[in-house]
Amino acid sequence: MAEVNQASTVDVVIVGAGFAGMYMLYKLRKLGLNTRVLEAAKDVGGTWYWNRYPGARCDVPSMEYSFSFSNDLQQEWDWTEVMAAQPEILQYAGHVADRFQLRSDIQFETRVTDATYDEKLSLWCVTIDSGESITARFCIMATGCLSVPNTPTIEGAENFAGAVYHTGEWPHEGVDFTGQSIGIIGTGSSGIQAIPELAKQAQHLTVFQRTPNYTMPAYNKPLTDEYQREAKANYADIRQQQRDSLAGIIGYGFGFGGAETTEPTDSLLDTTEAQRLELIDKKGFGAIHRFMDIGLDMNANEMACDMYREQLGRVVENAETAQGLMPRNYPIGCKRPVIDTQYYQTYNRDNVTLVDLRQGGIESITETGIQTEQGLFEFDVLVYATGFDAMTGALLKMNIHGRDGVPLSSVWAAGPRSYLGLQVDGFPNMFTITGPGSPSVLSNMMVSIEQHVDWISDCIEHMVKNELQSIEAESSAVEAWVAHVNEVAEGSMMTVPSCNSWYLGANIPGKPRIFMPYVGGVGVYRQKCDEVARNDYEGFSISSL
Numbered sequence: 001m002a003e004v005n006q007a008s009t010v011d012v013v014i015v016g017a018g019f020a021g022m023y024m025l026y027k028l029r030k031l032g033l034n035t036r037v038l039e040a041a042k043d044v045g046g047t048w049y050w051n052r053y054p055g056a057r058c059d060v061p062s063m064e065y066s067f068s069f070s071n072d073l074q075q076e077w078d079w080t081e082v083m084a085a086q087p088e089i090l091q092y093a094g095h096v097a098d099r100f101q102l103r104s105d106i107q108f109e110t111r112v113t114d115a116t117y118d119e120k121l122s123l124w125c126v127t128i129d130s131g132e133s134i135t136a137r138f139c140i141m142a143t144g145c146l147s148v149p150n151t152p153t154i155e156g157a158e159n160f161a162g163a164v165y166h167t168g169e170w171p172h173e174g175v176d177f178t179g180q181s182i183g184i185i186g187t188g189s190s191g192i193q194a195i196p197e198l199a200k201q202a203q204h205l206t207v208f209q210r211t212p213n214y215t216m217p218a219y220n221k222p223l224t225d226e227y228q229r230e231a232k233a234n235y236a237d238i239r240q241q242q243r244d245s246l247a248g249i250i251g252y253g254f255g256f257g258g259a260e261t262t263e264p265t266d267s268l269l270d271t272t273e274a275q276r277l278e279l280i281d282k283k284g285f286g287a288i289h290r291f292m293d294i295g296l297d298m299n300a301n302e303m304a305c306d307m308y309r310e311q312l313g314r315v316v317e318n319a320e321t322a323q324g325l326m327p328r329n330y331p332i333g334c335k336r337p338v339i340d341t342q343y344y345q346t347y348n349r350d351n352v353t354l355v356d357l358r359q360g361g362i363e364s365i366t367e368t369g370i371q372t373e374q375g376l377f378e379f380d381v382l383v384y385a386t387g388f389d390a391m392t393g394a395l396l397k398m399n400i401h402g403r404d405g406v407p408l409s410s411v412w413a414a415g416p417r418s419y420l421g422l423q424v425d426g427f428p429n430m431f432t433i434t435g436p437g438s439p440s441v442l443s444n445m446m447v448s449i450e451q452h453v454d455w456i457s458d459c460i461e462h463m464v465k466n467e468l469q470s471i472e473a474e475s476s477a478v479e480a481w482v483a484h485v486n487e488v489a490e491g492s493m494m495t496v497p498s499c500n501s502w503y504l505g506a507n508i509p510g511k512p513r514i515f516m517p518y519v520g521g522v523g524v525y526r527q528k529c530d531e532v533a534r535n536d537y538e539g540f541s542i543s544s545l
């Protein structure tokens with residue numbers, strides 16, 4: 001491995017060596033800037049480095065969930081499946097690091113504890129867990145949106161005698177569950193992906209489900225050489241369509257999650273019951289994909305939920321288990337869509353038990369299992385699939401202090417506020433890649449990462465060329481952007497009171513209920529960011545050297 005850049009003063013510090021940090025480094029090197037990346041893990045990959053649980057897989061087609069910045073890279077890399085599994089994505093991240101020789105500027109096994117802005121010197125002082133500090137003119141947070149695992153506080157948790165795992169911090173050597181009984185808490189994307197795989201390995205699997213999710217079959221399959229050749233020949237066009245789209249995904253050749261279309265057009269309210277049943281016969285869970293009003297009208301949405309439950313009842317053989325798995329009382333589409341491989345079929349196995357916590361919640365964790373209001377369930381191993389302190393977690397975990405020593409935690413006490421999800425007022429020369437207030441988690445992260453990195457790198461180039469000292473979001477621009485983010489989310493399924501999603505911070509006790517990502521779409525958002533830059537960085541105040 002190449003020697004690592006250990007300078008204590010650099011032009012730019014980047015926190016995080018996931019896809020965002022890696023591409024940011026690549027771009028800043030091209031500008032000739034001395035850059036250092038600080039990364040807690042032993043290697044690159046970010047979320048794909050940590051989330052190694054069985055069944056971990058991307059929910060975006062691989063050909064689109066990959067970098068577009070280098071045509072050579074996208075032409076030479078071959079994906080094996082429509083939606084790649086974690087090991088393949090991590091291999092890809094490693095390939096990118098090797099190909100562009102990125103590791104020499106990445107300091108691994110280094111956790112940032114503090115970042116403080118020195119106004120007199122216009123420098124960021126970034127402190128790491130060894131106690132050392134690095135100063136830099138620009139500080140770029142590439143810390144990811146889902147990088148701080150959430151382990152709920154449950155009474156007696158420390159008493160459990162067996163092994164305990166979290167899907168978001170899975171052991172790198174893997175876990176052999178042969179002959180073991182497992183208890184798993186959580187049925188979000190991670191739980192829904194892990195459950196079918198764990199059930200295959202375990203002697204018995206008990207699933208503790210607080211809120212059933214709406215999940216769609218992934219219809220994943222191997223990619224043919226012919227498809228890859230054809231898609232690669234059309235890559236320029238595919239990438240442009242992704243950039244102009246709503247979510248950065250066009251589902252080229254496949255649709256999204258096996259659906260025929262990524263852009264629903266029909267009205268469910270205009271269908272008859274007989275037509276709906278016929279659609280379910282033909283398409284199963286996919287029956288609801290093409291109806292636009294599901295996202296706009298609560299009655300249409302409830303009709304779709306009925307269709308969903310109907311299909312679920314057809315797949316799950318035990319009627320009581322099927323009832324237990326049925327999501328109710330919140331709209332479909334209000335949370336991050338989940339896609340799965342044989343999730344409901346897993347409950348037809350003899351070695352899987354569902355504990356529907358709506359019938360009686362968790363009271364405590366004991367030495368041998370979980371005590372619920374329905375009784376004690378015992379197992380050897382406990383798996384938390386309980387998600388993340390999303391979007392703000394990683395930023396607030398570091399002690400970030402801006403102008404006048406003001407902590408980010410106090411500026412964000414009532415929820416995150418940011419201009420374009422790129423900068424916070426009072427924190428000059430600090431950028432957040434895919435920060436709250438940007439499309440981020442509502443999009444294909446690769447598209448959003450590339451867009452933010454390109455924008456930030458153009459901005460820094462502009463600053464350097466014009467001998468400018470600092471750039472900082474204006475408070476009025478932050479206010480206006482936050483209002484806009486809320487306004488566009490308002491009226492969508494995602495903000496209805498019955499929806500308790502991590503988009504709203506609702507999964508973390510005490511976290512302010514604010515809709516964090518920008519729902520306006522990556523195409524529209526990109527235009528807005530470009531317009532801001534074209535208009536001399538409108539909404540930012542810039543000072544000269």
Ligand code: N01
Nearest residue numbers: 057058059152186187188189190191210211336385386387
């Ligand atoms: O986390 P989640 P996740 N007692 O927050 C339950 C991305 N991702 O890791 O809904 C009992 O969605 C909680 O219950 P409830 C993707 O963006 C992508 O699964 O709060 N249960 C819920 O069931 C995704 O959305 C991929 O009632 C408790 C679960 O834990 C995001 O990561 C794969 C509990 C947490 O679900 C997060 O997904 C994996 C408690 N005290 C992840 N506390 C793909 O690309 C929490 N829960 C496919």
